[in-house]
Amino acid sequence: MSRNSFLSFALSMILVAVGLAASFMPAESASELLTRARRTLGALPKNMETAEFPVTLERVELGRKLFFDPRISVDGAVSCSRCHLPALYGTDGLAKPLGAHDRLNPRNAPTILNAALQFRAHWRGDRANVEDQAKQALIGPPSFGNSDYAAAMMKLKTIPGYTQLFAKAFSGESEPVTPDNWGKAIGAYERTLVTPSRFDDYLGGSENALSNSEQHGLRLFMEKGCSGCHNGPGVGGGIFQKFGVREDYWKETRVSEPDKGRFDVTKDPADLYVFKVPSLRNVEMTPPYFHDGSVSSLAEARAQSRCKTAGRHQLGAPRHSLRAARRGIA
Numbered sequence: 001m002s003r004n005s006f007l008s009f010a011l012s013m014i015l016v017a018v019g020l021a022a023s024f025m026p027a028e029s030a031s032e033l034l035t036r037a038r039r040t041l042g043a044l045p046k047n048m049e050t051a052e053f054p055v056t057l058e059r060v061e062l063g064r065k066l067f068f069d070p071r072i073s074v075d076g077a078v079s080c081s082r083c084h085l086p087a088l089y090g091t092d093g094l095a096k097p098l099g100a101h102d103r104l105n106p107r108n109a110p111t112i113l114n115a116a117l118q119f120r121a122h123w124r125g126d127r128a129n130v131e132d133q134a135k136q137a138l139i140g141p142p143s144f145g146n147s148d149y150a151a152a153m154m155k156l157k158t159i160p161g162y163t164q165l166f167a168k169a170f171s172g173e174s175e176p177v178t179p180d181n182w183g184k185a186i187g188a189y190e191r192t193l194v195t196p197s198r199f200d201d202y203l204g205g206s207e208n209a210l211s212n213s214e215q216h217g218l219r220l221f222m223e224k225g226c227s228g229c230h231n232g233p234g235v236g237g238g239i240f241q242k243f244g245v246r247e248d249y250w251k252e253t254r255v256s257e258p259d260k261g262r263f264d265v266t267k268d269p270a271d272l273y274v275f276k277v278p279s280l281r282n283v284e285m286t287p288p289y290f291h292d293g294s295v296s297s298l299a300e301a302r303a304q305s306r307c308k309t310a311g312r313h314q315l316g317a318p319r320h321s322l323r324a325a326r327r328g329i330a
Contacts, residue, residue: 049321066185100144
């Protein structure tokens with residue numbers, strides 16, 4: 001038996017042993033489940049501001065205008081909202097979004113809702129936060145497509161009203177219309193896009209906010225290891241993981257050119273096919289799935305996740321129970 005085969009066999013035996021042991025454990029009470037869920041997931045904040053990136057009325061007002069304004073892009077057709085539509089829960093419904101001059105972006109546009117909770121931005125984590133993402137989008141060829149920041153700022157200054165709004169939002173600065181302040185303003189708006197649900201009522205102490213089926217799904221979600229990666233208030237977005245631990249992911253997603261993930265950022269072989277674990281908030285409303293948008297249904301995405309991610313997910317859980325859990329989170 002090869003070393004890999006032995007490790008796979010050993011892992012399977014461990015999972016079976018864990019499953020058998022769990023079957024003899026006393027049933028977890030409703031209050032114990034709530035306590036464990038609070039510890040594992042935690043509640044959403046009122047907004048997602050930090051000491052470095054405060055949420056002020058002036059910045060939010062400016063950021064909201066900028067978020068929906070296409071005039072700063074090179075072709076006058078692209079705004080942040082082109083890829084993050086409110087009607088589609090902060091996504092665009094495409095496998096890969098279209099930027100300036102209809103250039104195809106390399107990866108799926110994830111929802112912007114609750115995105116500021118995540119520890120990095122972008123699937124490969126090559127943006128520090130939502131502010132950095134907004135700033136760099138200005139000159140990204142498949143995004144706004146501007147040749148440089150100076151060209152983008154010149155456009156802003158020629159649009160009536162923006163100079164005054166920047167001065168109001170960033171008072172005391174001699175030159176408030178800057179790429180950094182563009183990112184801070186849009187980031188301030190995005191940090192208000194928090195979407196609490198019945199799940200948060202539940203985490204707040206209202207056990208009846210989730211049905212019995214939803215609570216059972218939540219219990220399975222944690223017991224089967226899903227919460228090992230999808231944890232925290234965002235139910236994900238806090239770590240990187242390799243996509244394709246058990247086998248090559250593209251064999252299932254059927255993409256012709258596999259994305260190398262963080263490897264293209266770090267050049268570290270350990271980062272080959274590594275991506276940020278996505279948030280599961282509003283997940284039923286934000287297809288298609290995965291970094292390449294290759295999967296259109298959540299049922300298929302879940303089935304493939306069982307095959308592609310770490311062994312602790314192998315046992316899976318009844319689909320109806322996990323669907324119930326998702327309804328509570330959405």
